[in-house]
Amino acid sequence: MTNRLFDASVAPAAVPEADARGPWAYLWWLVRVRPWPLVLSAVLGTVWMVPLALIPLVIGRAIDEAGQGAGQAGVYLWSLFALGLGVLQALAGAGLIQAAVGAEAHALSYTHRVLMRQVVRLGGALHGKARSGDVAASAAADVESIGSAFEVVGRTIGAVFAAALVAVALTATSPVLGLAVLIGVPAAVLGIGPLLRPLQERDEAQREHMGVATSQAGDIVAGLRILRGIGGEADFAERFRRTSQEVRRAGESAGRMEAWLQAAGVFLPGLVTVGIVWLGARLALQGTITAGELVAFYGASAFLTLPVSTATEAAETLSLAKVAAGRVCTLLRLTPGSTQPAHPQPLPPGPLSLVDPHTGITAEAGRLTVVAAPADLAGGLSDRLTHPGGPGDDTPVTRLGGVPLDRVDLTELRSRVLRSRPADTLFSGTLREELTAEAARSPEELDRALFAADAADVVEALPAGLDTYVDEGGRALSGGQRQRLVLARALLAASDVLVLEDPTSSVDAHTEARLVERVAALRAGRTTVVFSDSPLWRGVADRVIRLDADRAPGRPDRSAGVPS
Template identity: 40%
Template sequence: MQIRDLPHADPGEPDVRSGFRFLVWLFRRQLGGQLRAVLYGALHMTGVALLPVAAGAAVQAVIDESGRDLALVGAALLAVALLIAGADGALHRAAVTNWITAAARVQQLLARRTAELGGMLTRRVAAGEVVKVSTGDVEKIGWFVESFSRFAGAVLVVVGVCTGLLVYQPELGVVVLLGILAVVLPMLPLLPAATRRADAERAKSGRATELASDTVAGLRVLRGIGGEELFLSRYRRASQEVRGASVHSARMWALIDAVQVVMRGLLLIAVTWQGARLALAGDITPGQLVTVYGAAMFLLFPLRIFQEAAMAFVFSRPSARRAVRVLSLRREDGDAVPAPRQGDGPPALHDPATGLRADGGALTAVVCGDPVTAERLATRLGGHAPPDEGADPVPSAELDGRPLDDMPLRAARTAVLVQDKDPVLLSGTLRELLDVPSSGRVTVDRALEAAQCADVLAAVARSAPEGGDVLDARVTERGRSLSGGQRQRLALARSLVTDPEVLVLDEPTSAVDSHTEARIARGVRELRAGRTTVVMTSSPLLLDLADAVVFVHDGAARPAGSHRSLVATDPEYRAVVTREPDVPAASPPAAGTTTTRGTDPAPSPAEESV
């Protein structure tokens, strides 16, 4: 796998039973790249290990006054230098490729899971944690994948050098081998404590990221109510907790470093003392002493790689666990594939939990006294909402009698589109924003006109290229440069362009004025003629234009009727729509009666045409 081949055609199905198993799965998915990196690492380490041998041979050649041996050593050093340079470059390339390809694989898996879960993701995992996993945690996982290949190559060479020393100079070889064990073993009891501290740091860091994300998302609201200092103080406390956890973790690694420095120094002292004693006794030549001492010095280099690999493993484990927590989320979708829908007419939508039924091809308005109930109902109608935890499973909404949970995910998403109460606008141009999968029946211009987006186009036209199309104007992240009503109408236009068989709108006009709302209501009705449309609303302007109005009270849908008839006959419905709980029953308003949004029934058709 090369970097130019990214993204992966298929990132695979990860093993999400644990963070460690996920790391093992990543290695198996790019085994070829890992083996290449191990080979290059072993060649590089072998070249470095040969330098002490060459140095010892050079010293001995000078002592023996042999110019021929010295020339041979020089040629050998040149070959070793070329080997080190070539292997080091190849190792770096292979290791970085492994790092990037592993990180890209994890990011693709996260993107795929996010797309599958949709709005359900942030109901199960905090948004800050998702951000942390897709940024810092991906880097930590890639770091461990990259360091492991260098670690494996170093292990092979260290075993080879220690074996060679035992054969070359048994006494010094034993000293070096015992010294290596003395350097490595004291680090092992400290690693669990370092892991726990790294876990605590990751948890606090994720919390701080979540707070920062929430603060940025609600900055406009915070400024409106004067709550900036409250959230800033919370973030300061979270930031200080992260700093404290980082210092606590760093102290453990400082202790590990100190132990390593001390043990390495003791190893060099032991080798030097033993080697000098043997040289003075005439048991070894000066060249052999230089070789052994150089080999001991060399072994300190792979030992630092061992420590780096241990650090990468400690930091990658909590990152892998966080990634697994997101990747293990699943929708409760059945495997059954439904039969093709019978008939060519628009489908009807039915919610068994409440008894709500939206007839095919009709504009059905749904009124709920509780906004939370309305939001849950809207998401359930699109097949998005999971069963409530701790409660009995809620039956799936049905499309022409077929449960949405039993339909293939792609088919369900194509048939039913739900626009949330707070739709998200991604950054990019207007053209990119409105370039969504669609039937082709509704053009962008018609959708923008029906959603009353003329002022939205004027607002974003300032960022369009000079003399260019307004659709090439850019929309900032989440549409923050637009007002709430403008974002709402732009999202509505996007939904209308899609033109699904069933469109569910949750309070699509809650942020616009009455005059604009009346025009939007007429535009949506005309554009969605012959399509099944469900609108969750309590606005009389929308309710008066609906083909049927359903009132959901205490979790049950009452028989459908017209807005005017329900106002006259159902006091609880009238209380929700008019916001006047004690208003007495009254006959339908006469034509020409003046009304206001949210206080009286909708104006008559004669007034709406004025």
């Protein structure tokens, strides 16, 4: 049976809304939403660290017992006590590893889930609000940094508790030495503090450069075929080389500061140990403490380097986690272009009309409408037809089936209206999974969609047909092949309204001629809007609308087809 405490398989819908007001607020939200892995990690961290602190004291007591002639019984008793502490530490250490991994897995899982939910919410608006490199870096490096912070918390709490216990024990034996510990250990930890802010600043700079480099790398890979065609590989390679060198220099700068932090974590507690041993030796020579107590003090002071180094690690990890959480919060605070209306109005059943009073575009229900507009305006126009206006947009709202878009439930809107653009990509996985991801479709429906998109030959040319694994973005396919497969995916969705932006820009004229006839036949009875200036699309259209550069509606082109 799976241990529910360490089970990170929580349904996305069960994850509450994250507190994205700031990095510390987000980290504290992760603690609140599922505290038990962290609590158990802290308890086991304390149980693991305390025996390490007590063993020097037990050994010192055993030495004093032997020196005072208490006999073998006392030595054996204290030895057994030390053995018991060792066994307890071993058991607690095994549990601590599981608990720490559980706490780390919780932070990783929840951060991944809230990021994925935010990406889904933003949808197409994400591209204009954040760099792809920032999203990729947050899903990889930032999530790992946050998880590492949760992993170290248990050991850190145990180290603090054990250090306090040692300080109390040493104070009870010798107030002078106890005072030295109480002053020296916090001073060693505080001495590390001035290094944290520069480290955090350099980590932030490195993270910014990494986001830029990741975005550039993605752009180069996605457009490699085009770069080869125009001879731009060398220029873009040089550009990426300069960016990668900036990432390297930022990483070296952060690494140097991290090295100083690690050195301080060894040097400062080492000074505390040397001071306590020197002071303990003088007290032993004066007869103030016994030989066994001197050994105990030395062992305890040597042990104190562990809590200080653990605190150093925790400070460094939390500094990185703060930077990472800040990046995550930046993404979580992005708002989608469309918001859910307070009182949604249902759409009528059957074919739906599209009417945009601002541009004059009218797509009759169940008909194929072609809009001939400048290429640089097509994206904005299709966005108006498929998305409600954002805040501050005072232009008239497009009506879908007579209902204003800003009053339509977003789930219903996305299920009945589909927009397909040239920039749409293919995801990694088998081609069958890619095409049928939206809903289960029969083999006959899949064949009809591939036929209409003139993509059957693309599937036949693949090694395993529909079961061929396609790389992310379909990099192994030509531009025309990718465009036809993307069109087939859109047709297979069988939405009530389909808006296509220049769907045949990457195919030859013969392929386009077959494709437009088949799409028109397949979409008969459903509303279809095509943004294209191709005469082949105008030839199959029920209505053609021309728009000039000022978005002013032109008169319908009756020669291209009149509604019957």
